[in-house]
Amino acid sequence: MKRLQETKVRKINSERNTLINVNDVHIGEGYFTVIAGPCALESEELALTTAKAVENAGAKIFRCSLFKPRTSPYTYQGFGIDGIELLKLLHAETNLLLETEVLSTDHLEALASEADILRVGSRNMDNYELLKAVGKTNKPVILKRNMSATLEEFLLAAEYILSVGNDKVILCERGIRTFENYTRNTLDILAVPALKELTHLPVIVDPSHSTGRSSLVPAASKAAMAAGADGLMIEVHPDPLKSFSDGEQSIDIPTFEKLMKDLIEIGNVLGKKSLSTVLS
């Protein structure tokens, strides 16, 4: 990991891990923070129903994807920039933080004005121009690992954000590409403790994209917590089979509620904070 020398992402022995605080929601060391929401916002009703349900179950941050990068130009591409109104509504109606994916610098200003956290998706992990622009907003950034990136490359992509003065970066492991095809991707669970050795930044896991199968999401989520992750980003949809995209990997609300209960129990054993506050 020679290229990590002299970077701001790397962990130095005596250093404390980064703890990000956004309006009193903590992400990092000692906390376990759950981000949940549908793959893409599809309608006002879907957004509100899902947001209230996940908030109720203990999620602190809502996944608000207005744009949906799709492999084919002919599949559903998301709500688009008009969805900014939806973010305002969600802020009015819930106490959730809102996070949203930025696909290009064109919409960056508008998205940064309303969202609490910006996300750079795995397809854009190597889009260095975008990384620098997102970094300059000084908003917290969730950076998803590209499906073929080594950990060193992942950290160097994060360094593009830190290099412009923004150190509020949350790393998200979301599965890598291998020959195995029962799952959509292979969740590289050991990326979590490995990143914890290499960097001071918080590390979360996306159990939905990494599995591609809703039946495996609970196991992936618990494994992520046990491996030391600081949180999860989970796709939740009230009626996954009617989802416009990625329905086969979204869990429904009762499954999410059950999972949160299990995570709270395991989190208590592991000494995680934030989650337990849900119970009180």
Add this chain to the structure above:
Amino acid sequence: MKRLQETKVRKINSERNTLINVNDVHIGEGYFTVIAGPCALESEELALTTAKAVENAGAKIFRCSLFKPRTSPYTYQGFGIDGIELLKLLHAETNLLLETEVLSTDHLEALASEADILRVGSRNMDNYELLKAVGKTNKPVILKRNMSATLEEFLLAAEYILSVGNDKVILCERGIRTFENYTRNTLDILAVPALKELTHLPVIVDPSHSTGRSSLVPAASKAAMAAGADGLMIEVHPDPLKSFSDGEQSIDIPTFEKLMKDLIEIGNVLGKKSLSTVLS
């Protein structure tokens, strides 16, 4: 998974999962069973010291590798067949079950006469002649996944054992080969719940070979339990740096003891049996 139709390994809806009982040590549904020991037995002293320590900490089965398949013909190849005497000694001095790797049919009879459980290593997962011969001993068999095998191929390899009438097969995920090189292999943690969907056989995880780094073994072990594994096979060595092979992935005895305590706590939350009995 078309090729799994008509196999004996596949799970049929109403079916109970296989629970293997070897001298009152249970492996499978509801239990969590820890196998531990050095990568290869190197001396009588090493074997006894390690065996007593892991038994004391709650392991039920001792890893007794007499043969060590090595990539290079010029590196340490293990104790050899004379080690059978060592197995007798371990049986006399501890209550541990003994498991050992079978590399060729030549030593099968001798090994089966003393070991409680036979192991087929990942390099031999596709050695169908060996699988059938091992199956015919009617001993329980730990089958390790080849580092490039799909889940379907892994299950079809197990089917070679079941096809000769032996259904006491324990599947072991031990990491697959990917581009990531911080870890020796990539632990495919979701193979655990995926296999649980596909087969009734017990599934354990080898956190040592899958990581190749002792510092990651505890996280990998907890993640495996949280993902639903029925047990672990962990490399433990009293002085890992002096190990003849794979020292960098073996944990020492205090680390093993601490890990067992953590696993018992998490196992209690998850309702696992056997481990809790260690405490009483």
Add this chain to the structure above:
Amino acid sequence: MKRLQETKVRKINSERNTLINVNDVHIGEGYFTVIAGPCALESEELALTTAKAVENAGAKIFRCSLFKPRTSPYTYQGFGIDGIELLKLLHAETNLLLETEVLSTDHLEALASEADILRVGSRNMDNYELLKAVGKTNKPVILKRNMSATLEEFLLAAEYILSVGNDKVILCERGIRTFENYTRNTLDILAVPALKELTHLPVIVDPSHSTGRSSLVPAASKAAMAAGADGLMIEVHPDPLKSFSDGEQSIDIPTFEKLMKDLIEIGNVLGKKSLSTVLS
């Protein structure tokens, strides 16, 4: 390949393959076209020396990378947009076509005004906003395969360009990421005939990035021609060891001259056009 139905990239039985003509340089069916040049332009002198040498040896298109996307933010990032003046000079001093990489929409207009062919690099294969913007310039586009893209994903990325009305797309195989690490990437040579079955677009190979070792570039180049590629993009540098980037994979000018001679001989046997015209 279900998602290729109804796309413009897919090959329909009776259809002729696309032949792209840029100022009488042909790319596609029946021709074999060589693009050569340094990894990144470093100076006026380097650019002119290399351009004249590769033109002399039979290359038709010059690789003019003004921007160099780099994994680390602290390594050489290329000449930058001022290099446009260099493109003008190269147009004045040689008969080569000029191709250049576009990293973001910010520089697109300036680059499209001077370059003959635009390139979207492998890191940006999934940058759909960029693909559409580049497509709208109506310039020929070289699209490099992402190192973890399936052929179907590669073709669907190309479809983003065709979907905005630009069908002058040249696909470039440049190596995929695997566990093998003697080479920088694994050249997926059979992507060439496989793509030829699936699409009517021209397919070229980058033997430099796929190998990462200059000693393997000649073998990779000949293999690409024998496998049916329509051309090559080769990194050539007068003094590779002094290159600011990727020197270990660039070949020097005498090696390039020798390679061109060999390709012409093999091309004659295979009935390739353009190359033989070099001899006359």
Add this chain to the structure above:
Amino acid sequence: MKRLQETKVRKINSERNTLINVNDVHIGEGYFTVIAGPCALESEELALTTAKAVENAGAKIFRCSLFKPRTSPYTYQGFGIDGIELLKLLHAETNLLLETEVLSTDHLEALASEADILRVGSRNMDNYELLKAVGKTNKPVILKRNMSATLEEFLLAAEYILSVGNDKVILCERGIRTFENYTRNTLDILAVPALKELTHLPVIVDPSHSTGRSSLVPAASKAAMAAGADGLMIEVHPDPLKSFSDGEQSIDIPTFEKLMKDLIEIGNVLGKKSLSTVLS
């Protein structure tokens, strides 16, 4: 490649490459030798028809697989050891050398008594007991690369054969496992020149298993020759669709004849011997 130091497989600067001579059929430096035959021998008629056809077209060695290792225990497993009679018949009726796969030490003596060349398949590349036993027969051995083996591991497996005093080893690249699934495996074409840098042993390519698609076999074969391979092992079947196994990757006899003509033409340009002698 530190582990290759002190091995017999590695190439030392001034050393000549190994040239294997079996009854005046040469394999190695300067020659290009074609092995052809059906995936598995299915009947006397199939064997004789195919053998005579491929001999006529210029093949020097016949692929005679009596055993067929199969992923599932319930698919066709090959002719079995009785097929030795078939080898005798083929020796009587043709001038072809015969090569055959050895699956276990049980049949080694019988197979070695009749076959001219023994083959260790990719599934057994790490079966070190088998490698040593095969090596001791002192017959030439074709060793196929395991689908997840690095080049260093491949060479160290070959070293097991050389370490018992047999240096007549022919390395066979047959595709590695990657995420790409249009082809059955990914032909690692650059393994050919890379191995040529690392070892003095001959290197051949199996274009059938590496592609899994008969339509890609000719392109793969020509690419292998252009990349510097010393030969090919090609699956040929008079009626591929009626083949008991792997029919989708076998080419028919007219396709083989056409391919041989193309290879002879390209081989003449590249200065290959043996092939041209077919024409005279």
